[in-house]
Amino acid sequence: MIKGALEASVIEGVDRLDTEVEHIYASDLMSDVLAFGRPNSILLTGLATQQAVISAHMAEFVGVVFIRGKKPKDGSEKFAKDNQLILLSTKLDMYEACVRIDSTRRGRYSGAKGSWMRQGTEEMSLSREFFIQGSDFANAGMVSTKVKSILKKIGFDPKLVRRVAISTYEGEMNVVMHAKRAKVDLSVTPGLIQVVIEDEGKGIPDVELAMQEGFTTATEEMRAMGFGSGMGLPNIKKNSDELDIRSEVEKGTTLQMRFFI
């Protein structure tokens, strides 16, 4: 995330760029870093010397970003490599670098519309896991409601959010009505939202037949509650851009729904 937000180049640690950063610490005074820096932070500094890298290591930081295009010329690289630190360099100044990280973070978590997508790079992604219990009609629809809230917060187009929400709901209802339990994986990457619902249950003997509008195996009880008019899978197909169904009788069904952003 940080590399993307700062349009930074990597000096060291290209294979560790997926490391989680918990805090940002911006300072040129290494005594401050050692006194106040919290573990798993990344240091933003204009001090392009090995002292900065050593201090970051002592404070258990994950790495250092050098601002204004600075790059350390001493043995920093080797020290960083030996101690598993990431070193980045950005052309931005300290103020701009801090602003960019903050706005990218806000864009991602509280939904300044689409900003995290625009500023992001291929490292930008989100994935969440949920569980659905079969026959749990009391909580039916809650997983898709959560999925909707997450996508809405990120700031996606309401029409897209609605398509994902409806498709997820139909998938969720199928699990509640017909399966024992299921795991739901939501993943958001640039250009694509994917929802995978993998259930354990009786499976679908004839997927083609199940895809036909009006075909239903719902019981009278389910129908009395307003479910099971045989519109579920066709409605998912209508609302998603791509739908894959894999099913094995007496084992379970996996729905893979993809939505292009």
Place this chain on the structure above:
Amino acid sequence: MTTQDLITKIGLKPLSKFEHRDVEGVFVSDMLSDVMAGAKSGNLWLTIQTHKSIVPAANLVDVSAVIITSGKEVPQDTVDLASKYNIAILSSDLATFELVGKLYGLGLGAK
């Protein structure tokens, strides 16, 4: 037309807590899967279903309000869940057919 206008003009009883919003078109169905497939964003949804599963459905298709017709009693857990998600649950003593007539008279069509 807003949910506020409807409440005043038709005499609907608000049951949940919600923010008023614009109403566009009407959708009538007691089948949730039918609603998921056919209702449009902003629609009023008329139904006699009162089970709390109507709340996620209303939220997901983004209806402007759910009107429970025929004065059917709505369970408290449905109302509470609706309040949590800012979904308008309104109650009418009229049967669905009569209410549809009134809404039509107000110029609301199927959207």
